[in-house]
Amino acid sequence: MTHHPTAGATHLECTATGERYESETLQRLSDAGKPLFARYDLDAIRDLFTPAAVANRRADLWRYAEVLPVRDVGSRVCLGEGWTPLLDAPRLAARLGVGRVWIKEEGQNPTGSFKARGMALAVSRAKELGATAIAVPSAGNAGSAAAAYGAAAGLPVHVVVPMDTPAPIVAEIRALGADLQLLDGLITDCGRVVREGAERHGWFDVSTLKEPYRVEGKKTMGYELFEQLGGRLPDVIVYPTGGGTGLIGMWKAFDEMEALGWIGPDRPRMVSVQAAGCSPIVRAWEAGEEHADPWADAYTYASGLRVPSAVGDFLILDAVRASGGAAVAVPDGEMQRWVDAVGADTGVFAAPEGGAVASAVEQLRAAGGIAADDEVVLFNTGSGLKYVGMDPID
Numbered sequence: 001m002t003h004h005p006t007a008g009a010t011h012l013e014c015t016a017t018g019e020r021y022e023s024e025t026l027q028r029l030s031d032a033g034k035p036l037f038a039r040y041d042l043d044a045i046r047d048l049f050t051p052a053a054v055a056n057r058r059a060d061l062w063r064y065a066e067v068l069p070v071r072d073v074g075s076r077v078c079l080g081e082g083w084t085p086l087l088d089a090p091r092l093a094a095r096l097g098v099g100r101v102w103i104k105e106e107g108q109n110p111t112g113s114f115k116a117r118g119m120a121l122a123v124s125r126a127k128e129l130g131a132t133a134i135a136v137p138s139a140g141n142a143g144s145a146a147a148a149y150g151a152a153a154g155l156p157v158h159v160v161v162p163m164d165t166p167a168p169i170v171a172e173i174r175a176l177g178a179d180l181q182l183l184d185g186l187i188t189d190c191g192r193v194v195r196e197g198a199e200r201h202g203w204f205d206v207s208t209l210k211e212p213y214r215v216e217g218k219k220t221m222g223y224e225l226f227e228q229l230g231g232r233l234p235d236v237i238v239y240p241t242g243g244g245t246g247l248i249g250m251w252k253a254f255d256e257m258e259a260l261g262w263i264g265p266d267r268p269r270m271v272s273v274q275a276a277g278c279s280p281i282v283r284a285w286e287a288g289e290e291h292a293d294p295w296a297d298a299y300t301y302a303s304g305l306r307v308p309s310a311v312g313d314f315l316i317l318d319a320v321r322a323s324g325g326a327a328v329a330v331p332d333g334e335m336q337r338w339v340d341a342v343g344a345d346t347g348v349f350a351a352p353e354g355g356a357v358a359s360a361v362e363q364l365r366a367a368g369g370i371a372a373d374d375e376v377v378l379f380n381t382g383s384g385l386k387y388v389g390m391d392p393i394d
């Protein structure tokens with residue numbers, strides 16, 4: 001194997017205890033049952049890995065190779081992930097009464113959602129470390145992203161999704177050659193089926209934050225925002241939260257960027273947005289809890305937000321609190337209303353999750369959490385095309 005001199009992590013670290021783990025074997029959760037973060041020798045790359053050095057690199061997330069875990073360039077599984085447009089949205093800003101609004105248009109990723117970022121890294125790295133089959137429980141988009149990257153890598157993929165997953169996503173997973181199981185239950189129930197298969201057949205389980213590298217793919221959104229805004233970060237980032245990988249990943253990226261000298265200690269306020277029918281993080285934030293209790297009877301047509309319990313709950317709550325942000329719940333009907341407003345104002349056909357973040361800004365403007373002169377980035381995490389035929393539940 002040829003090793004790029006600057007690529008790869010030095011080790012992994014438990015996000016709860018700080019305990020160190022070996023990064024060159026397949027790893028999942030720490031012994032404490034918490035997510036592991038990849039750590040890099042940032043001092044060693046500081047002089048070479050600069051905004052100026054990165055500026056003219058390829059327009060995908062591999063431009064940040066020095067802070068990604070894949071060692072061998074030949075191990076990269078690429079479908080064109082990352083470097084999505086950051087779109088100025090002045091009419092939406094006027095409608096929301098906010099100084100400036102940008103949409104980070106993640107629907108343009110392979111498989112039509114930002115799950116591609118995480119799966120590009122998780123699958124590349126799993127293959128590099130010797131995995132022979134991938135498995136994932138999914139609310140939908142993680143399944144199709146895993147199927148796509150598994151197909152590109154030549155690895156078999158096993159996906160377990162709830163029976164009422166949007167039909168376009170089910171069709172996509174099948175077309176990408178994955179072994180698909182539809183379950184009468186939620187993503188947490190799908191997780192149990194995947195765990196059994198992993199034990200019995202040796203599948204490598206790439207569940208959200210239960211292996212260390214999906215978050216590394218998602219963190220690249222933080223680096224991209226900095227570059228695309230011309231070398232700074234916005235006042236507020238509004239993120240639709242299921243497992244929270246992107247929010248946690250961007251928060252990690254900001255710490256790395258500070259250690260690298262790209263930014264100072266200031267951070268955007270991180271706003272976590274959930275569905276009214278499934279908002280464990282919002283409930284925990286309002287109650288001042290460090291962890292979020294599982295949400296009973298979760299429902300929402302925004303399938304990416306139908307996550308009743310997140311292993312990274314404490315990391316999401318930490319980032320929201322430390323940044324002076326907020327957590328906001330949005331009913332499905334409001335998501336749909338804002339999908340239409342975003343579409344008419346910007347030309348982006350947003351997923352319900354993208355409608356949810358616009359609705360959250362409306363709520364926070366009224367409640368004072370976002371000011372008239374704030375610069376706000378809204379994450380549209382997927383394409384509206386993947387939800388055609390799905391109706392709001394409340």
Ligand SMILES: *Cc1c(COP(=O)(O)O)cnc(C)c1O
Pocket residue numbers: 113114115141142208240241242243244245246247303304305351353381382383
């Ligand atoms: C998975 C998903 C989310 C939630 O992402 P997390 O990083 O798990 O919080 C939001 N929107 C869409 C479209 C998704 O597929």
